[in-house]
Amino acid sequence: MQRKKQQKIKNLLPGVKENVSLKDYTTFKIGGKAKYFFVAKTKNKLINAIKASKQLNLPFFILGGGSNVLFSDKEFKGLVIRVKNVKFKIKNCVINAEAGAPLPLLVQKAQQNSLSGLEWAVGIPGTIGGAVYGNASAFGKAIGDLVKQVEVLDLKTFKIKKLSKKECQFKYKDSIFKHKKNLLILSVILRLKKGNKEKIKENMKRFLTIRKETQPLNYPSAGCIFKNLKSQISKVKIKKNLLRKFPELRDFIQKGEIPAGYLIDKAGLKGKRIGDAMVSEKHANFIVNLGNAKTKDVQKLIAHIKKKVKKIFGIELKEEIIIFPH
Ligand SMILES: Cc1cc2nc3c(=O)[nH]c(=O)nc-3n(C[C@H](O)[C@H](O)[C@H](O)COP(=O)(O)OP(=O)(O)OC[C@H]3O[C@@H](n4cnc5c(N)ncnc54)[C@H](O)[C@@H]3O)c2cc1C
Structure with missing residues (x-):
């Protein structure tokens, strides 16, 4: 059954690769293997790849530059389609x-x-x-x-x-x-x-x-992990003692945006490390991969940050990065 599928996908998508490590295709340098991996260099090849996965009942994931994704360490038993039509x-x-x-x-x-x-x-x-x-x-x-x-x-x-x-x-x-x-x-x-x-x-x-001065560009990352608080800001109720302790909060609220990095920093989490995943010392909304970070490490760190920020500020941070599978 498995062999049949393998042969079919090879016929439908010449050039499809097997057991490809996704960490090589993300800026985070984290992720397990994809059972199938196809680089679509033209619009038609992109469409064909989708058609093939539908025909074979194979789950798929669309990958661009991989700079905003966190893939699981576990094998993805489907097809990753890398969008490479670049004209x-x-x-x-x-x-x-x-x-x-x-x-x-x-x-x-x-x-x-x-x-x-x-x-x-x-x-x-x-x-x-x-x-x-x-x-x-x-x-x-x-x-x-x-x-x-x-x-x-x-x-x-x-x-x-x-x-x-x-x-x-x-x-x-x-x-x-x-x-x-x-x-x-x-x-x-x-x-x-x-x-x-x-x-x-x-x-x-x-x-x-500004980017070089404020972002940890010497380590693999996926950019900002959390969204800043914008649309939900009207619902945010910050206790008076917190406004006294963190006076910048008043300005942020007035401007209509609280940077997630500010909250993470003030929660004392810069440098917090789980395995090889660490909250950047330079920009608290970046988690950096110090070398061999696993998806689990990043996920645990994300959960820890959310818990601590919620406890101190009563604010629920929301992920900006795409976690796959969720
Ligand atoms: C150092 C660094 C700095 C960054 N700075 C910023 C910043 O200032 N501002 C900012 O917004 N982001 C920033 N990012 C995050 C990231 O670079 C952006 O979000 C970028 O636009 C993601 O593009 P991508 O092609 O890498 O998408 P990917 O990470 O490959 O994919 C992201 C999502 O888009 C979907 N997708 C990709 N292509 C398609 C398609 N053709 N059709 C349908 N769905 C698609 C994927 O399925 C996935 O869900 C930064 C990242 C890094 C590493």
Whole structure:
């Protein structure tokens, strides 16, 4: 039975690999093996891979640059499809990019074409598809602000659809794609503005310097583990004695955003370590892999952080990273 499936998938997806270590495909450098692993270099190959997994009744996972995921240490008995369709075109102020196009390359090409709007995204790893999925954001800007249209494959009907920015329902670190699992992002159209090439470069440099100064970029990580508190902020009731102890909280509440890193730091968790997973000393919302961290270590650390922050501040932190399987 197993052999039959193996042969079938090989016939349907020439080039499919077996028993691939997922840690090699994530920026966290954590994760077990995938029974099957396929790199889809074109839109058609991406669609075929989905069709094959459906035909064989095989669970699948869509992987972009692997910079926002934590895979389980256990074997995934399905198919990981790595989105590697990387072509893009720039015309006037519009970038039309396939889902697998690396975001860092688009940021660089936008600058070279005197296009402004993506400067803030410098230093964010991964693909444009992954960025749109999670509405990647930094320095008060988000990718969703630039989206004109997203081409998707509806996995229920196998029809290709074009979603407007409004239909993508972008919110802070959120989009329709996080909720409707049947939507595979095939390509993205971004609209930027004409700008000054040198000024754009300067701004990028400034953002990159801030990242280097504030983020632990010398260790593997998946970026920020938790979302900052934004939409739920109106529901947050902080006790008076806490506001006295942590006066910055009042400013954060007034500005409408409490950074998760601030709460973790004030909970005294910088440097807290479980196995080789550690809360970064440099940025408390980063968990870094000191070498041989296991998924369990990271999950235990996440649970510990949530418990402690809840106990001290009464605030429930929510994960930003995608944990698979959940
Ligand atoms: C050092 C560092 C700094 C970071 N800084 C930031 C930051 O400033 N701001 C920020 O927002 N994030 C940041 N991140 C997190 C991460 O880089 C972004 O969220 C990035 O946009 C994820 O893209 P990806 O291609 O790596 O997605 P992946 O991690 O591969 O996937 C993330 C999710 O998207 C889904 N997905 C990917 N491609 C598709 C597709 N084509 N169709 C449907 N679903 C898809 C996956 O199934 C998964 O659920 C940082 C990460 C690191 C390591």
